Amino acid sequence: MADSKREIERKYEATPGTRLPDLTRVAGVSAVVHRGLRELDAVYYDTEDLRLAADSLTLRRRTGGDDAGWHLKFPVSTGIRDEIHAPLADTLPHSLAGLLRSRVRDAETVPVVRLLSSRDVHHLLDEDGVLLAELSIDEVRAERLTAQAHGATAAWTEIEVELADDGDPAFLDAVEQRLHKAGVRSSASASKLARALAETAPKKQRRKKKSGPAAPLTAGDHVLAYVRDQIEAVIGLDPAVRRDLPDSVHRMRVATRRLRSAFKTYRKVLDRTVTDPVGEELKWLAAELGIDRDQEVLDERLGTRIAALPRTLLLGPVRGRLRLWSVARRAGSRRRIVSVLDGKRYLALLETLDTLLADPPLLPGAAQEPGEALPRAVLKDYERLATRIGHALAQPPGEDRDLAMHEARKAAKRARYAGEAARPALGKPAKKFAKRVKAVQTVLGEHQDSVVARDALRGLAVQAHGAGESAFTWGLLYGQEEAAAADRERELPEVWAQASDPGLRSALKS
Known part of the structure; x- marks a missing residue:
């Protein structure tokens, strides 16, 4: 059985030495509570020709953390995705396979990238102790699993701020303003998978600039x-x-x-x-x-x-x-x-x-x-x-x-x-x-x-x-x-x- 939730988050560039600013100065935040370190191991799946990635969909099987299982994410708008979660299993659950059929058709989904993330978690709470957002500093190591560029790796550190369920998206604007004042830049990548695919691609592919359809003339x-x-x-x-x-x-x-x-x-x-x-x-x-x-x-x-x-x-x-x-x-x-x-x-x-x-x-x-x-x-x-x-x-x-x-x-x-x-x-x-x-x-x-x-x-x-x-x-x-x-x-x-x-x-x- 699959569960669905709306995920609203922002991503920022960081380094292992990045220090968080005082986020209690953000309106509504009374406390920032450290929740410890989590080790996450996620394998991302796609077709050989990356049809899901082309449409900004992500499919992964992840262990570690409190939401281990299969996750399928559909883009809604910038920074907003619908996440479908299914229990951990060795193979892709039928409930998720159906949602991919219009794009995958008869092609096989195979492992394309493995991401190992060391996640340092902080909760932003209001005066009543209610969760407003979860902020994590993620140290990520990516490894390409496809035959082309197999074994290529990339590593980076990023900050992720995810809004609590039913939270006001305007709160993320206030957090972002505070982070920007501290010199933290927004990430250029929409997701970890997008960054991993870009940074582990063969050099020839990396040099190619993506171009949209030509302007219609006729x-x-x-x-x-x-x-x-x-x-x-x-x-x-x-x-x-x-x-x-x-x-x-x-x-x-x-x-x-x-x-x-x-x-x-x-x-x-x-x-x-x-x-x-x-x-x-x-x-x-x-x-x-x-x-x-x-x-x-x-x-x-x-x-x-x-x-x-x-x-x-x-x-x-x-x-x-x-x-x-x-x-x-x-x-x-x-x-x-x-x-x-x-x-x-x-x-x-x-x-x-x-x-x-x-x-x-x-x-x-x-x-x-x-x-x-x-x-x-x-x-x-x-x-x-x-x-x-x-x-x-x-x-x-x-x-x-x-x-x-x-x-x-x-x-x-x-x-x-x-x-x-x-x-x-x-x-x-x-x-x-x-x-x-x-x-x-x-x-x-x-x-x-x-x-x-x-x-x-x-x-x-x-x-x-x-x-x-x-x-x-x-x-x-x-x-x-x-x-x-x-x-x-x-x-x-x-x-x-x-x-x-x-x-x-x-x-x-x-």
Whole structure:
């Protein structure tokens, strides 16, 4: 069983002779208590090509100290990481292996670095003896374990200050200010592993300067940069989905949709004979992810409606029936999602996405200036949306209009994503376009949510009636959803008029 915690820490350069300043002069610190010396022995694991390190992930098996075991750390932001801890075992626990699968795939994780740390620990306490932060002076010796540069070593001393659980990050700022005044410099390395890999790398690799992707110049460059961002989002969100973190399923699903939209919108840039089959697989993945997410949205919507009703209008076991209905529909959904992410089809999709980036199927249009190719693609999606909006508004209220508005919603989503993808190249006009189309998408989305809710309410009413319960409340909620849909239908022409501003389209082309 794995446990998770948020780790917030700062690192500083030191020498064996570095003396700590008086930290009781930091606001809130009443005492600095020496907790003794700890000997830590950690072996860090990665693939041979260091895929985890490339994404700033660390996986280690550590003995010594009071948290011996396997530790997997995910970066959240500078100085903040989520640490997943599993009990000490000879092999990597299954609970952690799954969290690495989107990056590791079928590759083996092997020992890459061993770190021996002599840790001198101090606790910073407030006036009540409550721990504010743990400060340690670590004397570190690193040894490279991979075949390349095997046996290479490095040694250094550093100071590490880790915030206590539920502590205020501003406290670390105050400690840092005090350390800086004493001449202690912040570390240039984000982690011990990063420093160990850098200092034990072969000399030729050390001389090579890391450079990021070249600045996008052509239309193809911009489209590929957007595609790369979405692929990285899918891979990066995989562990969060497995951990059931808030909004992770939704964000991963959105990334798959953005990818599919980019393939369709920028068909003059990327060859659709290659991207269409990939898009179908992304559609499958989005559908699998959507089973749980769609039910979650529906539960929240109906629950909010019920909570807003006076008690006198709640006839029968309304809340209980909604809860049972929801549980039945969501049963096993979490297990299903993890099963999908562990499956061969999903892993094959990730390999396909890697291949697409490594050897992109660029068409001659990819070489065009972004100011020429991208506006044409965005405006083509706009025209598609305009056609669907016109068709929807021409339908009489009822099922045909509902279906037409749903199709318009999908077109609005695609046009919005097209604008977002073009924003780095086209600037403010693309940003404004995407924002206004998003407003249209929101109105159409709320309308579709009402359609879905009415279908669910009809089913709940049938269930209640069949069980001998009153269906009054379900009918009342159905009427509310009908009214909400009518409001959105009346709102749509005004929102669409803003999005279809001719000046905005002209600005995209200029």
